[in-house]
Amino acid sequence: MRNSVFNIAFLSLIVLYVPKALYAQINLEERSLENLNYQEVYYHFFRKDEFNGLVNFHHAMRQDSLPAKAEDKELLMAGLYYKYGLFNTAENIFKKIIKDNNPAFTKAVANFYLAKLYLRSGDAPLMSSALKNSVKHLPESLENEHQYLQGMQMLLLDDIKSAEKRLKNISKKSKWYFFLSFNVGAAYFKSKNPDAGEKYLKRVGSLNHDQADMLALKDKANITLGYYFLRNEKYNNAASTFEKVRLQGPFSNKALLGLGWAYSNASDYRNAIIPWSTLSNKDTTQLTVQEARLALPYAYKKLNSEAQSLAMYEDSIEEYEKLKTDLDEMLLFSQSASVFDLIVIDSSYDDYGISQEIIKHRDSRLDRLMLTLLNEKSFQKLLDEHRDLRQLQLKLSNWFKNSKFMAMRLKNTPEFRKHPDRRSYMKSLHKIQKRIKKQKSKLTKLVQSHELLVQAKVTKALEKKRQFVISYLSQARFAYAELLDKAAVVEQ
Numbered sequence: 001m002r003n004s005v006f007n008i009a010f011l012s013l014i015v016l017y018v019p020k021a022l023y024a025q026i027n028l029e030e031r032s033l034e035n036l037n038y039q040e041v042y043y044h045f046f047r048k049d050e051f052n053g054l055v056n057f058h059h060a061m062r063q064d065s066l067p068a069k070a071e072d073k074e075l076l077m078a079g080l081y082y083k084y085g086l087f088n089t090a091e092n093i094f095k096k097i098i099k100d101n102n103p104a105f106t107k108a109v110a111n112f113y114l115a116k117l118y119l120r121s122g123d124a125p126l127m128s129s130a131l132k133n134s135v136k137h138l139p140e141s142l143e144n145e146h147q148y149l150q151g152m153q154m155l156l157l158d159d160i161k162s163a164e165k166r167l168k169n170i171s172k173k174s175k176w177y178f179f180l181s182f183n184v185g186a187a188y189f190k191s192k193n194p195d196a197g198e199k200y201l202k203r204v205g206s207l208n209h210d211q212a213d214m215l216a217l218k219d220k221a222n223i224t225l226g227y228y229f230l231r232n233e234k235y236n237n238a239a240s241t242f243e244k245v246r247l248q249g250p251f252s253n254k255a256l257l258g259l260g261w262a263y264s265n266a267s268d269y270r271n272a273i274i275p276w277s278t279l280s281n282k283d284t285t286q287l288t289v290q291e292a293r294l295a296l297p298y299a300y301k302k303l304n305s306e307a308q309s310l311a312m313y314e315d316s317i318e319e320y321e322k323l324k325t326d327l328d329e330m331l332l333f334s335q336s337a338s339v340f341d342l343i344v345i346d347s348s349y350d351d352y353g354i355s356q357e358i359i360k361h362r363d364s365r366l367d368r369l370m371l372t373l374l375n376e377k378s379f380q381k382l383l384d385e386h387r388d389l390r391q392l393q394l395k396l397s398n399w400f401k402n403s404k405f406m407a408m409r410l411k412n413t414p415e416f417r418k419h420p421d422r423r424s425y426m427k428s429l430h431k432i433q434k435r436i437k438k439q440k441s442k443l444t445k446l447v448q449s450h451e452l453l454v455q456a457k458v459t460k461a462l463e464k465k466r467q468f469v470i471s472y473l474s475q476a477r478f479a480y481a482e483l484l485d486k487a488a489v490v491e492q
Contacts (some may be wrong), residue, residue: 306486403429
């Protein structure tokens with residue numbers, strides 16, 4: 001989607017999020033002090049204001065005002081497209097770099113990033129070729145990642161043993177060692193040989209690291225292990241593994257839910273109540289919380305606390321019914337209007353410093369429900385695309401207003417009226433205005449089609465959530481009725 005949307009919308013779109021290794025290869029650090037254009041690039045880059053940075057950078061390239069060599073510009077451009085997710089465009093530029101008469105190290109870096117692209121698409125033969133063509137002249141700083149990519153290429157071929165061997169060539173202090181360890185372990189699990197993979201996931205699950213991506217990988221490994229132990233009735237192992245997951249991390253809800261089931265399946269209902277109680281008090285728009293609200297009264301029932309169990313089932317039924325009503329309302333809304341009318345902070349789209357806070361976080365249940373949905377990774381990408389398209393609309397509108405203002409000022413300036421080239425200037429200005437209007441028209445249609453795409457995806461996701469709620473509601477009602485029947489028999 002991103003390729004088709006943004007290549008059609010504006011061919012100059014690139015994002016200034018460049019890998020450190022790529023920066024090192026083109027020596028941007030040295031050149032930034034010599035050239036104002038690079039200084040401006042860095043300013044927007046560190047503000048995470050990619051859109052404004054890329055427009056200014058691309059403009060500088062068109063004006064040929066950047067001091068970088070030609071091959072460096074192309075390498076930077078391809079890297080930017082790659083990081084932004086415009087993979088087809090990036091691939092074409094990388095291939096051109098390799099085909100042209102460029103230095104060996106530039107071609108090596110291009111092949112390296114082609115290998116990363118082919119890993120994404122799952123093309124093992126092309127990935128193998130790109131890796132072979134990059135190995136000789138690749139900088140030492142990329143060696144660990146290169147070995148990781150070779151291991152991943154082996155995993156694409158289901159050659160887990162060869163992937164294991166690559167681990168010996170990666171520094172154990174490198175994050176790529178742990179990324180490959182996780183993938184080797186996951187591959188063994190997938191191949192129905194979990195005993196071989198367990199040691200790799202345990203290695204990742206016990207690593208000592210303070211970087212966010214490593215902590216997330218550690219949590220993910222422990223979640224994978226924990227549910228593996230749970231499925232195989234190793235409840236003590238499951239419980240101890242779930243307890244390693246951070247309560248403030250993205251996997252905390254899954255860990256609390258799994259921890260409760262580990263205790264419950266071992267008939268330790270008193271301990272199961274603790275994580276389930278913690279989870280059930282969280283936002284009920286989360287599926288894990290909805291499941292905990294069904295599991296918690298079950299645990300109390302097992303402890304013969306039937307009155308408390310009845311009260312909890314009653315509360316859960318009421319909550320599920322409210323959620324079902326909210327989802328029905330959101331489905332009606334999503335089918336009749338753009339979801340962006342509800343979630344976007346303001347219509348300017350002009351401050352990229354708040355790009356991570358683009359969703360309104362109000363107190364209503366509907367807002368929380370939409371927030372839960374749109375915090376998912378796939379919808380974050382859609383929001384980023386929408387934000388970029390809308391800001392491009394804003395830029396084009398401002399450029400058109402500025403061009404009209406400039407034309408008016410020029411006409412009212414006595415010196416300009418006497419200038420021999422005034423007609424040429426005005427003709428150029430009118431030509432620019434015409435181009436902007438044409439781009440605005442194309443972009444309006446593109447925004448509309450993008451909103452329809454988002455609308456369809458939101459509707460599908462809401463319907464899926466609704467089915468879960470209906471299932472939990474049915475189970476809660478059945479359990480509640482069973483307890484009432486039992487109570488009636490006892491009274492007789």
